[in-house]
Amino acid sequence: MLLKHIFGKRKVEPEATEILHQVQEELIKQEETAICEPKPTEAPIAQHIATQEAPLSLENESKGFFSRLKEGLKKTRLALVDTVDSVLSSFRSVDEELFEELEEVLIMADIGVDTSLYIIDELKKRAKTQSIKEAKELKGVLKEIITEILKEQDTKIDTCKQPTVIMVIGVNGVGKTTSIGKMAARYKQEGKKVVLAAADTFRAAAIDQLEIWAERAGVDIVKHQEGSDPSAVVFDAIQAAKSRGADIVICDTAGRLHNKKNLMEELKKTARVIERETGCSDNEVLLVLDASTGQNALIQAREFASVARITGVILTKLDGTAKGGVVIALSKEQNIGVKFIGVGEGISDLQEFNPQEFAEALFPEEEAE
Ligand SMILES: Nc1nc2c(ncn2[C@@H]2O[C@H](COP(=O)(O)OP(=O)(O)OP(=O)(O)O)[C@@H](O)[C@H]2O)c(=O)[nH]1
Ligand SMILES: [Mg+2]
Numbered sequence: 001m002l003l004k005h006i007f008g009k010r011k012v013e014p015e016a017t018e019i020l021h022q023v024q025e026e027l028i029k030q031e032e033t034a035i036c037e038p039k040p041t042e043a044p045i046a047q048h049i050a051t052q053e054a055p056l057s058l059e060n061e062s063k064g065f066f067s068r069l070k071e072g073l074k075k076t077r078l079a080l081v082d083t084v085d086s087v088l089s090s091f092r093s094v095d096e097e098l099f100e101e102l103e104e105v106l107i108m109a110d111i112g113v114d115t116s117l118y119i120i121d122e123l124k125k126r127a128k129t130q131s132i133k134e135a136k137e138l139k140g141v142l143k144e145i146i147t148e149i150l151k152e153q154d155t156k157i158d159t160c161k162q163p164t165v166i167m168v169i170g171v172n173g174v175g176k177t178t179s180i181g182k183m184a185a186r187y188k189q190e191g192k193k194v195v196l197a198a199a200d201t202f203r204a205a206a207i208d209q210l211e212i213w214a215e216r217a218g219v220d221i222v223k224h225q226e227g228s229d230p231s232a233v234v235f236d237a238i239q240a241a242k243s244r245g246a247d248i249v250i251c252d253t254a255g256r257l258h259n260k261k262n263l264m265e266e267l268k269k270t271a272r273v274i275e276r277e278t279g280c281s282d283n284e285v286l287l288v289l290d291a292s293t294g295q296n297a298l299i300q301a302r303e304f305a306s307v308a309r310i311t312g313v314i315l316t317k318l319d320g321t322a323k324g325g326v327v328i329a330l331s332k333e334q335n336i337g338v339k340f341i342g343v344g345e346g347i348s349d350l351q352e353f354n355p356q357e358f359a360e361a362l363f364p365e366e367e368a369e
Pocket of ligand 2: 252
């Protein structure tokens with residue numbers, strides 16, 4: 001609501017775009033300090049166990065998949081699509097004022113200034129070429145533009161290498177370990193042999209937490225003592241995978257070290273070991289981002305991308321946040337494909353990101369009329 005307080009009224013003048021950029025930069029600066037601050041978000045191990053549910057079943061999975069996605073995007077839908085609906089219904093014809101109102105709705109829904117401006121520009125162009133006269137007709141075009149943006153990036157993980165090594169990185173508390181547990185369960189269900197590498201050696205609890213997930217998913221884990229060299233854990237995990245004929249190695253990493261520089265150096269070193277041991281320079285490096293942090297997730301993407309080769313994003317905690325619009329900004333502004341989304345804490349609450357289905361869940365058909 002900050003922008004509304006600043007500008008006092010809903011209308012955003014075209015010349016205010018520059019100011020919007022400045023305000024966004026300022027917000028980003030304020031949030032930047034929080035990036036490397038340890039957040040005491042991690043639930044105690046007992047709580048992790050308490051939130052566990054029945055083992056993942058692919059049958060239940062496909063049945064409930066779309067409804068869980070829809071449910072998970074409820075708050076984002078309210079913030080974005082329901083607000084778009086109310087703007088469209090308050091205008092009869094398509095005019096400049098309507099586009100300005102829509103632009104503000106997009107920015108407020110965490111789509112980011114640049115992406116919002118791009119979407120409105122496209123909307124104007126298409127409204128003109130399609131001779132759209134009624135405001136409500138714009139909704140379908142908006143959905144089309146958003147779907148196209150989401151489809152621009154690669155959303156698939158290549159698991160053909162033997163073994164495929166996936167390194168999972170991100171700041172503390174974003175959901176790395178939980179997502180790894182969920183991924184392990186998915187791959188296991190697909191008939192793949194998985195080995196987890198407990199390379200967050202910074203805390204003993206992190207190793208214990210991954211071990212619980214390995215047990216739940218029914219996969220192997222390679223672990224060392226707390227404080228040991230993370231690269232050595234990854235090295236051993238890859239050797240174990242090779243000798244056991246495993247298909248996939250997923251490496252947990254620390255979200256915090258004594259300082260940010262240490263963390264980044266450690267990640268680089270681990271990536272080098274993976275490269276050397278697999279003989280491949282294009283292994284998956286997935287950055288985990290917490291959708292509920294909105295624009296801060298974009299800053300983290302930018303920071304990590306400047307020091308690491310990121311091949312994709314796992315966007316967690318889409319359930320319970322109205323800031324899911326950030327997925328659109330990530331695709332457009334950061335050029336990073338979202339590979340998985342987290343829509344809950346349960347073992348089956350990780351979904352492969354499907355741009356078309358995501359757009360359908362955000363703009364359900366029955367409401368598109
Ligand atoms: N609601 C919801 N909670 C999630 C999701 N993914 C993870 N969480 C929760 O987020 C919290 C932190 O998750 P972790 O997996 O421990 O995060 P981490 O990145 O490994 O944290 P560190 O090991 O401290 O760096 C846990 O309470 C998880 O249950 C999600 O998609 N939705
Ligand atoms: Mg962790």
